[in-house]
Amino acid sequence: MQNNLSHPLITENIPLKKFNCYRVGGNARYLAAPRTNQELSDLLIYIKNSGIKYDIISAGTNTIVSDKNYDGLIILLNRLNDYIIKNGNNIKVGACVRLNDLISYSIESSLSGLVDLVGIPGLVGGAAIMNAGAYGVEFKDVALSLDVMDNNGVLSNVCNKDVGFTYRHTKNLVDKIVVSAEIELIKSDKLELSKKRNDILKTRAEKQPLDKPSCGSVFKRPKDGYAGDLIERAGLKGFRYKSVMVSDKHSNFILGCEKDINSDDLRYLINYIINEVDRKFSIVLEPEVKFIGF
């Protein structure tokens, strides 16, 4: 790897703990947080020429970062394209807008389509690339198109059907960065939308352990059944491993249960669950959460 990078956006030796839901992670050797497409494009060209490895974090609500120092560059997307532009029932929204802020804005504008996703933390870019979803609605259901940048710094517009939206994945966007999205919503009643938002937030608070650090559901839904149910039937509900434990409220959540969570404990528990569920039911659970630096 090249020894010293010199670029106006690149900072050095940055703790990654602040940038993910479990507050885990060592220091990134380099970190850059572009604010515009131009800054991102310049950065990607620089990265390509330097040959340095890189990873992406937006809000880190679906990401576990290793406690080892990261010997590469983190592109942090929590400042990229901070705008919401409404045009009739359509909204163009930048990657760094919080999904929940976009939902509030849509409700204020009497527009429906997004409200089922309320309570999902993270940013619009993360929601788009993960095809985040809840209560039978996914980001793909409102997306008209996504603006994405490739690793040569070239921007393109990808329409919904070409994104390759699948369950918690966008198969045609591997190695691409979502910089903004255009979504299409439907005129609706503001009061009804507000009521639905409150009901959903209430249900989430009842069913999910929101008082401790987590990444939401750790595993994707398998073909048959639910990950949480399999984990519970494997006898792992409430199972603790050092600084982390399987929630006893929602078995697909792994919670930090000490002030300092160890990323290896998270990794160990996730592998342990996979092995136990496989051993008991011959079903291999696939993590929904992403890993950096392991």
Ligand SMILES: Cc1cc2nc3c(=O)[nH]c(=O)nc-3n(C[C@H](O)[C@H](O)[C@H](O)COP(=O)(O)OP(=O)(O)OC[C@H]3O[C@@H](n4cnc5c(N)ncnc54)[C@H](O)[C@@H]3O)c2cc1C
């Ligand atoms: C309490 C809780 C509840 C949750 N509930 C739900 C739920 O109901 N439904 C659901 O789907 N998820 C849920 N999640 C998971 C998570 O919030 C979503 O997956 C969210 O969309 C991730 O957004 P993020 O910005 O935090 O992404 P990050 O965690 O930062 O990134 C996730 C992945 O996407 C990549 N990435 C992020 N932004 C971009 C971008 N702009 N371009 C390219 N790649 C990018 C990252 O490299 C990483 O691989 C929950 C999480 C928590 C903590």
